[in-house]
Amino acid sequence: MSQLGFDFNAPDFDHSGFIKRLLAEEKIRYSDVQLAKLLCNDTDDVFYLVLLLLRAEQQQHTCLDLNSLMWENPFQLSVIDESQPLSPFISREQACDKLLHHPAVGEGKPLQCFAHYLYLARLAAYEALLAQRFSALARQPMLLDEVRLSALLDSYFPATNNEIDWQKIACAIAASRRLSVITGGPGTGKTTTVTKLLAILQSLYLAAPLAIKLVAPTGKAAARLTESIKGAKVKLGLAPELAALIPEQAQTLHRLLGVIPHSNKFRHDQGNPLHLDVLIVDEASMVDLALMAKLVNALPENARLILLGDKDQLASVDTGNVLSDLCETLRLGEVPSYSEALREQLKRWCDVNLPAAKTPSPLVIGDCLAFLQKSHRFASNSGIGQLALAVNRNDLNHFDWVWQQNFADLNWYGLDQTQYQALIERAVDAYSHYLLAIQQGASAAQVHALFAHFRLLVAVREGPYGLEELNRKIELALMQRGLIRLTSHIYAGMPVMISQNDYQLKLFNGDIGILLPDEQGQLKAVFMDEGETPRSIYPARLPKYDVAYVMTIHKSQGSEFAHTAILLPPLQRAQIGINRQLLYTGITRAKQRLELVAQPEVLKLAMRKSVARSSGLALRLKV
Numbered sequence: 001m002s003q004l005g006f007d008f009n010a011p012d013f014d015h016s017g018f019i020k021r022l023l024a025e026e027k028i029r030y031s032d033v034q035l036a037k038l039l040c041n042d043t044d045d046v047f048y049l050v051l052l053l054l055r056a057e058q059q060q061h062t063c064l065d066l067n068s069l070m071w072e073n074p075f076q077l078s079v080i081d082e083s084q085p086l087s088p089f090i091s092r093e094q095a096c097d098k099l100l101h102h103p104a105v106g107e108g109k110p111l112q113c114f115a116h117y118l119y120l121a122r123l124a125a126y127e128a129l130l131a132q133r134f135s136a137l138a139r140q141p142m143l144l145d146e147v148r149l150s151a152l153l154d155s156y157f158p159a160t161n162n163e164i165d166w167q168k169i170a171c172a173i174a175a176s177r178r179l180s181v182i183t184g185g186p187g188t189g190k191t192t193t194v195t196k197l198l199a200i201l202q203s204l205y206l207a208a209p210l211a212i213k214l215v216a217p218t219g220k221a222a223a224r225l226t227e228s229i230k231g232a233k234v235k236l237g238l239a240p241e242l243a244a245l246i247p248e249q250a251q252t253l254h255r256l257l258g259v260i261p262h263s264n265k266f267r268h269d270q271g272n273p274l275h276l277d278v279l280i281v282d283e284a285s286m287v288d289l290a291l292m293a294k295l296v297n298a299l300p301e302n303a304r305l306i307l308l309g310d311k312d313q314l315a316s317v318d319t320g321n322v323l324s325d326l327c328e329t330l331r332l333g334e335v336p337s338y339s340e341a342l343r344e345q346l347k348r349w350c351d352v353n354l355p356a357a358k359t360p361s362p363l364v365i366g367d368c369l370a371f372l373q374k375s376h377r378f379a380s381n382s383g384i385g386q387l388a389l390a391v392n393r394n395d396l397n398h399f400d401w402v403w404q405q406n407f408a409d410l411n412w413y414g415l416d417q418t419q420y421q422a423l424i425e426r427a428v429d430a431y432s433h434y435l436l437a438i439q440q441g442a443s444a445a446q447v448h449a450l451f452a453h454f455r456l457l458v459a460v461r462e463g464p465y466g467l468e469e470l471n472r473k474i475e476l477a478l479m480q481r482g483l484i485r486l487t488s489h490i491y492a493g494m495p496v497m498i499s500q501n502d503y504q505l506k507l508f509n510g511d512i513g514i515l516l517p518d519e520q521g522q523l524k525a526v527f528m529d530e531g532e533t534p535r536s537i538y539p540a541r542l543p544k545y546d547v548a549y550v551m552t553i554h555k556s557q558g559s560e561f562a563h564t565a566i567l568l569p570p571l572q573r574a575q576i577g578i579n580r581q582l583l584y585t586g587i588t589r590a591k592q593r594l595e596l597v598a599q600p601e602v603l604k605l606a607m608r609k610s611v612a613r614s615s616g617l618a619l620r621l622k623v
């Protein structure tokens with residue numbers, strides 16, 4: 001008997017049968033087997049660990065966490081026949097020992113180990129670089145006029161009551177450090193805080209104003225940041241000379257870094273750093289490990305990096321979970337664990353006495369974190385805000401309470417054929433406004449604004465509850481109402497969402513265009529880019545796209561809609577891909593009205609299921 005209690009990896013273990021079963025159950029891909037064979041000559045423990053690593057990478061984990069691996073059934077095979085082995089390993093100890101002594105593992109080798117994590121070398125290198133740069137930024141001291149900073153903080157955050165002003169604390173932290181992370185849910189004032197921060201920084205360095213750049217991961221998110229900063233500047237009523245020193249125009253990260261066509265490198269890197277003093281990255285939860293590493297690597301010496309985002313949203317589409325890893329120690333309702341030195345500084349600058357941390361922050365970047373927890377967008381009578389809170393905390397009592405309140409901004413319909421059909425009709429009503437505006441000759445900007453008012457969000461692509469089928473059903477219903485003329489596969493008013501980056505055309509995953517006739521009546525896809533200027537492209541030249549009446553919640557990240565509807569599949573189809581972060585992200589896309597079409601059990605299932613991605617970043621950032 002083995003240490004795992006099963007005699008699976010006996011000398012006569014049927015490797016080819018086991019691999020066939022992994023392929024048949026779609027636990028691995030054929031190409032994974034080929035790659036694993038390249039790295040390991042034998043079908044041994046390390047071979048299977050590589051298969052598991054490749055599987056983890058496809059699920060966007062940065063590494064394979066050997067501590068949380070279910071060694072008895074690591075591939076999560078279904079138990080059909082008791083005599084069929086579920087694990088190729090004799091014991092965890094033996095597998096780990098073989099791994100450490102394997103010729104493909106180690107510094108400069110294709111596989112690397114760090115603590116109890118196994119990596120593909122490329123991802124280990126990104127993670128190590130990021131940890132090293134973040135630590136250096138967090139430790140780099142800054143010269144500061146404390147008296148002036150304190151006076152500026154007081155003028156931008158006048159004391160109102162006895163409550164701790166966390167926005168003021170966030171500003172104090174970000175003004176005094178090279179690295180800061182400001183996280184918070186929707187409407188907690190991240191943009192307002194950062195606008196005040198920029199005003200404070202420019203006031204501190206008035207003699208030589210700072211070069212400030214604003215970026216976001218997608219064009220849509222950059223456009224939103226531009227709008228929010230513009231709005232926040234107006235609300236703050238800044239003196240014109242100071243307002244002029246605060247940029248409004250945000251750009252995409254790719255544009256800032258300078259895309260090189262057909263290359264995964266950027267024009268700006270360590271050898272050719274960016275020209276800036278302060279970089280603000282909004283929607284940082286969407287930035288994957290590789291992009292964040294390349295961004296941080298391209299920062300010039302002495303630059304400040306300020307990351308903004310909601311740590312509880314879905315992680316980036318690609319590998320990693322950087323923002324969430326950085327904010328790992330933050331808990332809703334709790335004061336962050338700041339060092340004694342920072343608490344002293346905050347007392348001097350903000351006149352605030354923060355309680356000593358129960359345990360010191362284990363992270364080097366602990367003093368760089370600011371957590372905004374009070375929503376200023378959603379009043380206590382807003383159902384959207386309360387529902388987001390209940391879901392985020394997985395608080396079923398609060399969830400039930402929310403639905404007893406009959407909030408005006410919240411509707412929940414169950415899921416049956418009638419509700420499904422009614423949702424399509426409501427979507428058609430909502431989309432009729434922008435389509436009628438096209439018929440009346442409205443400008444592209446107006447059409448885009450009307451289209452952006454409403455969106456139907458779904459969890460999946462395929463099947464009756466998925467993006468593709470629902471897009472077709474909405475198109476058909478729009479045609480039946482005479483709102484579109486569906487004579488060919490493209491038509492006036494057709495909304496498209498780009499699903500593949502095209503660096504030449506400067507069209508990026510998530511960009512939204514609407515097909516509109518030009519002066520000659522020729523249909524062109526019109527995009528609004530990050531600014532107000534429309535850009536037209538012949539439909540035939542477009543990279544891969546989806547019709548955009550319906551969007552997956554994943555793709556909706558970084559966007560907001562005044563009116564948002566969410567459709568979730570029934571329980572029997574909801575086991576994969578439905579989780580708390582997905583539901584929370586969907587809910588927080590809604591600004592004024594949210595409707596949910598879902599079974600209660602599915603909402604509760606989503607709340608229970610929190611997903612985490614394996615990564616060693618937090619461990620590398622340990623003090």
Ligand SMILES: Nc1ncnc2c1ncn2[C@@H]1O[C@H](COP(=O)(O)OP(=O)(O)OP(=O)(O)O)[C@@H](O)[C@H]1O
Nearest residue numbers: 184185186187188189190191192193228235376377
């Ligand atoms: N301290 C405050 N007191 C009153 N209103 C505030 C305060 N901070 C922010 N607001 C208002 O709350 C709203 C949301 O603020 P803001 O856009 O800065 O939040 P955000 O966290 O950036 O939101 P988003 O979810 O869009 O990222 C704005 O209307 C803003 O003016």
